[in-house]
Amino acid sequence: MAARLRHARWLVYIYFRCLGQQMKAILAYEADFVILMISAGLVQITGFLFIWTIFQRIPDINGWTFWQVVMMMSLIFITEGVGSLFFEGTWRVSRLVYNGNFDMYLVRPVSPIVQVLAGAVGFNGLGNIVTGGALLAISLSNAQVQWTPGRALMLVILVVSAATIRVAINLGTAASVFWIRTPWSLVPFFVHQLGEFGKYPITIYSLAVQAMVVVVIPFAFVSFFPVAYLFNMEAWSTIGLLTPLVAVYCLFMAVWIFRFGLRRYESTGH
Amino acid sequence: MPHPRKYLAMAKASLEVIFVYRAGWTVNLIGSVFYVVAMFYLWQTIFLSKPGALGTFTWPQMKAYLIVAFILNSTMTWFDEWQMGQDVREGRVAIDLARPVDFQMTRLASAMGPIPFELSSAITIGAIVAIIFGGIAFPSDPAHLALFIVSAALAVLLKFSIIYCVSMTAFWTTGMEGVSNARMAVQNIFSGALIPLVFFPDWLRALASVLPFQGMISTPALTYLGTMDGPTTAFMIGSQAVWAFGLLLFGRLLWRSAVKAVTINGG
Numbered sequence: 001m002a003a004r005l006r007h008a009r010w011l012v013y014i015y016f017r018c019l020g021q022q023m024k025a026i027l028a029y030e031a032d033f034v035i036l037m038i039s040a041g042l043v044q045i046t047g048f049l050f051i052w053t054i055f056q057r058i059p060d061i062n063g064w065t066f067w068q069v070v071m072m073m074s075l076i077f078i079t080e081g082v083g084s085l086f087f088e089g090t091w092r093v094s095r096l097v098y099n100g101n102f103d104m105y106l107v108r109p110v111s112p113i114v115q116v117l118a119g120a121v122g123f124n125g126l127g128n129i130v131t132g133g134a135l136l137a138i139s140l141s142n143a144q145v146q147w148t149p150g151r152a153l154m155l156v157i158l159v160v161s162a163a164t165i166r167v168a169i170n171l172g173t174a175a176s177v178f179w180i181r182t183p184w185s186l187v188p189f190f191v192h193q194l195g196e197f198g199k200y201p202i203t204i205y206s207l208a209v210q211a212m213v214v215v216v217i218p219f220a221f222v223s224f225f226p227v228a229y230l231f232n233m234e235a236w237s238t239i240g241l242l243t244p245l246v247a248v249y250c251l252f253m254a255v256w257i258f259r260f261g262l263r264r265y266e267s268t269g270h
Numbered sequence: 271m272p273h274p275r276k277y278l279a280m281a282k283a284s285l286e287v288i289f290v291y292r293a294g295w296t297v298n299l300i301g302s303v304f305y306v307v308a309m310f311y312l313w314q315t316i317f318l319s320k321p322g323a324l325g326t327f328t329w330p331q332m333k334a335y336l337i338v339a340f341i342l343n344s345t346m347t348w349f350d351e352w353q354m355g356q357d358v359r360e361g362r363v364a365i366d367l368a369r370p371v372d373f374q375m376t377r378l379a380s381a382m383g384p385i386p387f388e389l390s391s392a393i394t395i396g397a398i399v400a401i402i403f404g405g406i407a408f409p410s411d412p413a414h415l416a417l418f419i420v421s422a423a424l425a426v427l428l429k430f431s432i433i434y435c436v437s438m439t440a441f442w443t444t445g446m447e448g449v450s451n452a453r454m455a456v457q458n459i460f461s462g463a464l465i466p467l468v469f470f471p472d473w474l475r476a477l478a479s480v481l482p483f484q485g486m487i488s489t490p491a492l493t494y495l496g497t498m499d500g501p502t503t504a505f506m507i508g509s510q511a512v513w514a515f516g517l518l519l520f521g522r523l524l525w526r527s528a529v530k531a532v533t534i535n536g537g
Contacts, residue, residue: 035443035449038448040451043454045455049474053469053474054469056469057316058316062319182293182294184294186293186294189298190298190300192301193305196308197308199308200308200312204311204312204315
């Protein structure tokens with residue numbers, strides 16, 4: 001047990017060392033860094049303007065208020081930001097495999113998954129986290145939430161779980177490259193696009209779409225269910241409590257799929 | 271254009287590149303449909319809960335607007351900016367500089383090449399979505415349809431001229447991702463791609479009306495629906511043309527100062 005813990009601590013240390021190197025590489029291009037941050041902020045501002053314009057015409061969407069919908073959107077952005085800032089490497093796997101550079105990860109004495117996760121830094125993520133965080137704070141201060149210490153703690157747990165689900169989805173779908181060889185992150189991008197459904201209350205969708213974002217690719221647990229829990233929305237709020245469990249399940253599945261794919265990996269040039 | 275055949279060959283070559291990776295492009299297009307489907311559900315909910323919320327739009331008209339916006343958005347994606355960034359970063363632009371062709375025309379040709387593929391795929395996907403959601407409004411008058419085709423063609427040209435100007439930043443910055451994302455964010459809100467511009471509050475609508483972006487989605491979509499009167503339609507299509515050709519010219523000026531900033535590695 002103690003040895004395992006030491007190993008885990010060592011992996012975390014390695015992860016941050018790798019990430020640190022990537023950060024330095026990016027910061028060498030100062031203008032890019034600034035532009036990426038600003039563009040991420042712009043995307044969110046336009047998203048906010050869109051929802052705001054809609055709510056100028058109607059008081060609520062299926063009983064969900066303006067600030068609740070803003071909060072769903074902000075959670076999608078924040079979790080996306082965490083994925084880019086700390087785990088952008090998942091988006092580089094297909095390119096690495098395509099170029100044959102993935103072999104590099106396999107000869108190093110560190111888990112390939114840790115190397116994949118620390119493989120790149122996306123500074124647009126920082127922009128996403130900052131603006132998304134601001135939107136989350138504003139929506140929480142404008143909405144009537146009955147705050148208790150438990151609920152406040154739950155907010156932190158929900159945000160962490162939501163981010164974990166996003167990263168797990170990225171990692172699990174990145175493994176698709178071991179089966180479908182493309183130079184681009186084809187399957188990950190496709191699944192990423194499903195996140196669009198997470199920006200609005202799932203009650204507006206048909207049953208098939210709901211089933212997809214709840215069961216198949218659980219984007220509903222990134223935004224909808226956490227918001228439902230925090231605002232105590234009757235039937236939905238209890239399901240929100242399951243979010244941490246869904247996060248653990250997703251992470252477990254993603255690691256399993258990735259390892260399964262790794263066993264199929266034959267390198268290029270065969 | 272002194273030698274149209276040269277540029278035609280380039281357009282054909284860039285279409286062929288798409289066909290090599292057709293699976294990838296198709297998956298990308300199908301991925302972008304989730305956004306449209308989410309929009310359909312959102313507007314449907316709004317319309318069902320308060321039919322007056324769409325203003326002068328009927329529900330079939332609103333659906334048509336969303337589909338037209340989706341189809342126009344599917345032409346010329348971030349790929350053109352990304353390609354430009356790569357060419358400058360990896361020094362391939364040196365080859366372009368050495369070629370006896372016009373740089374802007376070369377870019378236009380290779381951006382236009384994939385359009386037949388992009389349009390046919392987007393129309394197929396759009397038609398499927400439209401059928402699932404119970405059909406869309408069609409132009410009531412063949413004249414509207416003819417004007418729409420003119421307006422849509424100008425919209426594509428305008429989009430190219432904007433992308434060309436934006437991609438010139440590749441000569442000063444190395445990463446095009448941020449620039450491309452910023453361009454799309456501004457374009458999405460002010461072109462009317464996210465929401466018809468008439469739904470905006472006055473100050474935002476005023477801002478949109480002095481920017482070139484409305485010519486990319488709003489003008490062709492409203493021409494399709496035929497909701498603008500004759501003089502307004504003529505004025506809007508005219509301003510599309512002025513913006514498109516004006517920005518093409520502006521892009522040429524930018525290019526002139528950009529080549530001075532070029533540093534080719536390994537020379």
